[in-house]
Every structure is written in structure tokens, then in C-alpha cells.
Amino acid sequence: MRRLNDAVRGETVRLTRTRLPLWTLLTAAGCGGVLTGIVGLTGPENATPPMPGLDTVEGVSAVLSLLGVTLFAPALIGTVAITGEYRHRTVATTFLAVPKRGVVLTAKLLVYGALGLAYGLVLALSAVIGIYAGTVVNGIEAGLGLTAILGTSVRYGIAAAIYMLLGVSIGAVARHQLLAIGITLGYFYLVDNLVMILPGINIAYPYLPGGATASLTGSTALLEMIAAETGLAGPVIQTPLLGALVLLLYVLAASALAAVVSLRRDVV
Amino acid sequence: MTAGTSAPSETLDGPVLRAEGLAKSFGPVPALSGVDLLALPGRVTGFVGPNGAGKSTTLRILTGLVRADRGTATIDEVPYAALSRPSQVLGVVGDLAGAHPGMTPRGHLQTQAALIGVPREWVGQVLHETGLHDVAGRRIRGFSTGMKQRLALATALLGRPSGLILDEPTEGLDPSGIVWLRRFLRTFADAGGTVLVSSHVLTELQQVIDDLVLIAGGRSLWSGSLADFTAEHASLEEAYLSMIEKEMACAG
Numbered sequence: 001m002r003r004l005n006d007a008v009r010g011e012t013v014r015l016t017r018t019r020l021p022l023w024t025l026l027t028a029a030g031c032g033g034v035l036t037g038i039v040g041l042t043g044p045e046n047a048t049p050p051m052p053g054l055d056t057v058e059g060v061s062a063v064l065s066l067l068g069v070t071l072f073a074p075a076l077i078g079t080v081a082i083t084g085e086y087r088h089r090t091v092a093t094t095f096l097a098v099p100k101r102g103v104v105l106t107a108k109l110l111v112y113g114a115l116g117l118a119y120g121l122v123l124a125l126s127a128v129i130g131i132y133a134g135t136v137v138n139g140i141e142a143g144l145g146l147t148a149i150l151g152t153s154v155r156y157g158i159a160a161a162i163y164m165l166l167g168v169s170i171g172a173v174a175r176h177q178l179l180a181i182g183i184t185l186g187y188f189y190l191v192d193n194l195v196m197i198l199p200g201i202n203i204a205y206p207y208l209p210g211g212a213t214a215s216l217t218g219s220t221a222l223l224e225m226i227a228a229e230t231g232l233a234g235p236v237i238q239t240p241l242l243g244a245l246v247l248l249l250y251v252l253a254a255s256a257l258a259a260v261v262s263l264r265r266d267v268v
Numbered sequence: 269m270t271a272g273t274s275a276p277s278e279t280l281d282g283p284v285l286r287a288e289g290l291a292k293s294f295g296p297v298p299a300l301s302g303v304d305l306l307a308l309p310g311r312v313t314g315f316v317g318p319n320g321a322g323k324s325t326t327l328r329i330l331t332g333l334v335r336a337d338r339g340t341a342t343i344d345e346v347p348y349a350a351l352s353r354p355s356q357v358l359g360v361v362g363d364l365a366g367a368h369p370g371m372t373p374r375g376h377l378q379t380q381a382a383l384i385g386v387p388r389e390w391v392g393q394v395l396h397e398t399g400l401h402d403v404a405g406r407r408i409r410g411f412s413t414g415m416k417q418r419l420a421l422a423t424a425l426l427g428r429p430s431g432l433i434l435d436e437p438t439e440g441l442d443p444s445g446i447v448w449l450r451r452f453l454r455t456f457a458d459a460g461g462t463v464l465v466s467s468h469v470l471t472e473l474q475q476v477i478d479d480l481v482l483i484a485g486g487r488s489l490w491s492g493s494l495a496d497f498t499a500e501h502a503s504l505e506e507a508y509l510s511m512i513e514k515e516m517a518c519a520g
Contacts, residue, residue: 010380011383013378013382017375017376084368089366090366093380097354097384099332099348099349264335266333
């Protein structure tokens, strides 16, 4: 336990001695407030093709669903957190200080979990501010109440925190920075979407990271659109809690894989 | 580095560093095929051999960074990873690029202090000891090789260990830094500490070591006191070259 305490303190000090926390929170504000603010201020109905306005339930939901597109950002931050150790060859120094490599990974997960929660909080609050800024400037009332908007935003915030952990665990498995980034982006933007639309295979979608994220955030717009266009029944989405648990299971599975395989490799 | 400072003032209880029958291959490439090594408290042990002989691999196995296929490597009879506070037993200088380039020396050492569980106040002392106090707030990415070497030494000394493993520690150091290091290692060993130092600079090594381990082609060729090794030769360099030539002749 003392080793884990030291490792957590060390990872916290390491994090605060770089500009990463500042850039992380600025990224969260950009992905949350700036993105929803720009769409809100210009008016979703002026987009091509036009989207429902912010004075409708669909309009607010559509703008909030944009947060889902930005979830790659915390995942990449988490990925870089651990692959940076290999890229800058600091990993030997870290493993000399903390020879139990599983302890190092656990400490990074805890510290970046906290950073992910901070990211999620800034993402959620700034998204709410962005949407309300849009409604105030356009002189309209939001189609959803504050509680509903805040609730959905917070769910995206929690998803962002878990995605940061996913990034850390994927980075621990891959070790190579470009490979880890490639896996992260490739999976979330290609494989996940392919599984969603392939008949027969898409029954697994709710249990894949993308489906679990949709369950957690309640973002079903894309699934409904595909179902309407193709006539195929959309995958059944789970509850938000189950979605979060499925995502956390992926974090645990990737971390266990890293502990058994990647972290045991020689540091040369 | 500040010459004349940092000599351990108290008696040290140095660890026994021991490797027996080490064998290691990286894929199909054999790196070690039978390395034995012993470094004792109160002694400076030189670890020498040609390029590719397996010195760095041996040191990495001793410190738990690389797993041996066969054989054992222990610090006071236990593997490095099993030590309760490893950085307070053994300081390791092994890689110039051991610190994030975007960090400052102070930030790097504060991180290390937290990781190894020593007071943050020790950071200032080790910065002064290694002559880095004036550049403690500068980003490491702008550092010369010598400055990075000083930082690697500072990292190794941070835990106030009673043993030191140094892989090519004089690389990039200026003459005053080399002299400081030589005096430091001598004083460290005289106080009871254990020093295992790998270097290709044999003339420098001869001035500080008591014992010698020579490896070539991944296996041990000689182990014992420097005096015995150089008994029939004018210098360590001459004795080394003589033994390596004999080995190559046998291998050829």
C-alpha cells in the first residue's frame, strides 16, 4: 500500500510539473463550451443540412450529441500519458523507482482518472454555458430544461473521464505512441461504427465501447437514423449505469492485458 | 558538480551485488551466455568488455529492467524488485534520456522523490551536490549531454543509496565533473558503499577501481582484484587488450 501511495504521489507531482493539466482543461472547455457555443450562436437551423433549433428537444439533444464526437480527445490524452514514458525513455527511471510495474499502471489510472473527472466536469459545465449562450443571443428558450441539459452533459463528462482511463490502458498495452493513437482512433471511428451497421453482428454493439457510450450518454440519434434509413432494427441500448460499467470493464480488461503482457516486457 | 562536496559523512552499509550464470537472448540474438559478477561493499568494481559484450544487459538484469532467461541477479540476496525501498539501497545511472525533456531538473527530481518516498528537501541538496542548482528551473530539452549526465547522477543519488550502479557515467562530463565523480566514488566506497561502474575509459577506470569483472561475447572472462589483473602488465588498458586478443584468437 505504501508503494501505491508513493506512486500516486509521484504521478501527481509528475503531472503538475508539466503543462498537461492546463492543456487538458482548455481542451475540455473547447470541446464543451466552444463547440456547443458556436453551433448555438450560429443556430443549428442554419447548418447544412438544417438541424432542429435550440428551442426544440431534438435541437438541444443534437447539439449535446456533438460532445460524443469529441470523446477521442480525453482518450488521446490518456494514451499519451503512458506512451510518453516510452517515447521519451523515462520508463526505465520510473520502473527503477517503482519496480512493481502493476503499481505504476494503477497509480497512473488513479491520477488520470482524477484528471478525467476534472476534464468531464469542465466539459459538462462549459457545454451547458455554450447552449444557454446560444439561446440568450438568439432570444429563444431552450427546448430542454436546465436539469435535463445538465444531466446529459454530466453523462458525457463521465464518459470523457472513462475514455481517459481507456486511453491510459490502451497506451499501456500498445506502448508505442503512434500505434496506441492509431488503435484508439481507428477503433472508435471505424471498427465501432462498422459493427453498428452490420446486420447480425450489430447485436453485440451495446456491449462494445461505442454502444456502451451510447447507453451511458443516452445518445441514440445516430442509431435511430440508421434504423430509419435501412429498415434494420437498431441494437438495443442498455441503461446509463450498465453502459458505464461496460466501459469500465474494458478499462479493466485492457489494464489486465497490459499487466500480464506489455508491462512484463524488457526495458532495453 | 561541486568538487569537494557530497562525500558521504556517515558509514554506509553497502549491498552485495551478485549475478550468477546469467543467460539472455533477444529473439534469436544471444546477448549473454554465462555471466557471473560480484561487487562487494567498500569496493569499487569495474565492469568492462568490448562493445556488445553484454555489459548494459547485465546491469539491466541486476536492476530488474530486463528478465534473464537463466541465472540469478540479486542485491543482498534478493532481486531488485523485491527490495522494500530499492532507490534507497541502489542508485542507478543508466540512461541519459531518463527525464522528460519538457520538465525542469527540479520538477523531475521532485517527481522521483515522491515516487521513491523521500523528503522533497533532499531535492535541493542533490541539485547542489551535482552542480545543477543554477539550472534547476530550466527545461531539460536544452541540456547538453554532460548536463543530462549530471541529472542522471542526481536522480541516482536522490535516495541516498548505499550502493551505486553506473553505466558509462563519465560520458559527456567535463574534466572537473570527471574528477569530482572519481573522488565521490572513492569516498563512497571508502565509507562502506558498493560501487559497480561500467566504462570504456580504462585509463580513468584504473584510477578508481579496486576489483574488475571482464566480459566478452556475453560471458565472463575474468573476475578479481585489479592488482591481480594488471600484475604482468603496465596498465589496465594493456592487460585488457591482451586478454581480449587472446579471447578473439581462441574464438577465431
